Amino acid sequence: MQCREASELVSLRLDVALPPTAEQSLQEHLGECQGCHWEADALARLDLLLSEAPRVSPAPQFAGRVMARIHRRRRWMAVWRGGVVLVLGMIIMAALCLVPLAHPASPVADVLNSPSLVSTLVGVLVRIANLAATLMGAARLVGEAFVGSSGHLFLAGLMALAAGLALIWLRLVGRASMAVGKTS
Ligand SMILES: [Zn+2]
Structure with missing residues (x-):
């Protein structure tokens, strides 16, 4: 052998x-x-x-706890990413909507005096629409991360976003009609 x-x-x-x-x-x-x-x-x-040697075996729920922690971390990463997009979008949207209105030489007021600036307003509105779509994607990401497959929070976020957009829109229209009242 x-x-x-x-x-x-x-x-x-x-x-x-x-x-x-x-x-x-x-x-x-x-x-x-x-x-x-x-x-x-x-x-x-x-x-x-x-x-x-004494045998060491992991606690009964050890694997479950590890997996839960991994899932929680993934969820928070998704929330974080969605949140960053959401906040950035909100800031840009606020800048697009409020800053021009706050200025005396606002494009909205100018548009009413000079129709050639209508395209400016249209461009702004298109940008707002694009931004809203992005924000809705971000809100959905946040919502999905929070509630998993069910979409309750997504729906709530969407409604809050719609309410915010409506408020901004009302303010825009209000300023515009006030400007019309002044010029006529
Ligand atoms: Zn041998």
């Missing part, structure tokens, strides 16, 4: 998977070969040591 084969048989013996016929020839080799004898002895002692 070669030493390599003996080493494999020693491993099998430790796993209690060694056939009796192989046990015989392994014993013969171990009797003749000092190196294999020493190796078999060391492995047997190590096996005994490991079998006596």
